[in-house]
Amino acid sequence: MNIKYLWGKTLFPILLSFHFTTTAVAQSVFETVVPAPAHLGVNVNTEDVPFWKTLDNDHQDDWDERVLHYPADWRIAKGNDGRWITFPHGWKHREGSDGRIVAYPSSFYTQEGDDGRVIAYPYSKWRYFEGGDGRGVAIPRDWDVDENGNSLWGKNIKAGSDNRKIVVPPGWESDQGGDSRLIAYPAGWLTDHAFDKRLIAIPPLSPWKTTWGRDGRMITYHEGITSRVVEGNDDRKVAITNNWYYRSGPDGRIKQRPKSTIKTPLTFDNPAQIALMKKLKEDVELSDEEYHDYLLYIYLNKD
Numbered sequence: 001m002n003i004k005y006l007w008g009k010t011l012f013p014i015l016l017s018f019h020f021t022t023t024a025v026a027q028s029v030f031e032t033v034v035p036a037p038a039h040l041g042v043n044v045n046t047e048d049v050p051f052w053k054t055l056d057n058d059h060q061d062d063w064d065e066r067v068l069h070y071p072a073d074w075r076i077a078k079g080n081d082g083r084w085i086t087f088p089h090g091w092k093h094r095e096g097s098d099g100r101i102v103a104y105p106s107s108f109y110t111q112e113g114d115d116g117r118v119i120a121y122p123y124s125k126w127r128y129f130e131g132g133d134g135r136g137v138a139i140p141r142d143w144d145v146d147e148n149g150n151s152l153w154g155k156n157i158k159a160g161s162d163n164r165k166i167v168v169p170p171g172w173e174s175d176q177g178g179d180s181r182l183i184a185y186p187a188g189w190l191t192d193h194a195f196d197k198r199l200i201a202i203p204p205l206s207p208w209k210t211t212w213g214r215d216g217r218m219i220t221y222h223e224g225i226t227s228r229v230v231e232g233n234d235d236r237k238v239a240i241t242n243n244w245y246y247r248s249g250p251d252g253r254i255k256q257r258p259k260s261t262i263k264t265p266l267t268f269d270n271p272a273q274i275a276l277m278k279k280l281k282e283d284v285e286l287s288d289e290e291y292h293d294y295l296l297y298i299y300l301n302k303d
Contacts, residue, residue, distance in 0.1 A: 082099075208222055
């Protein structure tokens with residue numbers, strides 16, 4: 001594991017670890033470490049979700065064997081790939097030729113890549129690109145221009161040797177793991193991997209720990225918000241958030257949700273995803289409630 005500071009020099013190997021939270025202490029520290037346009041303050045108040053439901057074999061005849069927790073007033077839908085997703089009422093949804101359903105706010109534009117997967121984005125503010133693997137990705141237009149406002153034509157969209165493109169926010173670094181997948185992370189963060197060679201990004205602060213399951217995938221978690229780390233029947237480790245309920249289906253994958261109406265942070269293992277979500281709120285001028293819904297949609301439906 002290498003530690004890199006803002007000028008990008010490798011100083012010394014060090015074992016540290018991470019996860020995302022929104023405590024006042026952590027947020028103030030992150031703002032000194034992580035460059036614009038984003039810090040790690042991602043706070044979704046689950047007090048706004050008074051009742052939860054769980055999709056499992058007791059509630060759906062054609063269950064896909066994946067546990068799906070969702071707010072009681074949200075919708076659920078199933079694609080031809082057999083997978084169920086959940087999304088807020090009032091959102092639209094579209095199925096790609098790959099059979100996967102994507103849901104999105106009504107003002108968003110959708111586009112299908114050569115791989116058959118649909119993505120949704122604000123057309124007037126973001127720009128679409130496609131990787132050599134056929135998967136599409138969208139980047140904010142003002143992240144794709146130089147200091148004079150001239151288009152960079154995707155300079156901040158990069159790909160690993162797997163040809164999968166990702167957005168690298170301005171001022172961030174990128175690196176590729178032994179699995180050929182590229183990741184983006186803020187300058188000053190650490191990177192490491194376990195036996196599957198999949199690289200992860202780790203904030204260089206002590207409350208964060210790392211571990212891995214029998215599947216060889218490394219995960220990161222924050223000691224202050226984690227009650228335990230458990231391994232599912234799929235051999236993947238999962239960090240269970242304090243006061244959260246969890247269970248798994250026949251697929252072996254553990255899914256969790258809050259036990260009650262409490263304030264709690266959502267955790268995301270992709271820092272670039274956080275940066276993009278914050279930028280989306282700014283570009284589309286989402287209300288706090290709409291932003292909350294978008295974050296929760298991403299979290300509940302993640303692979």
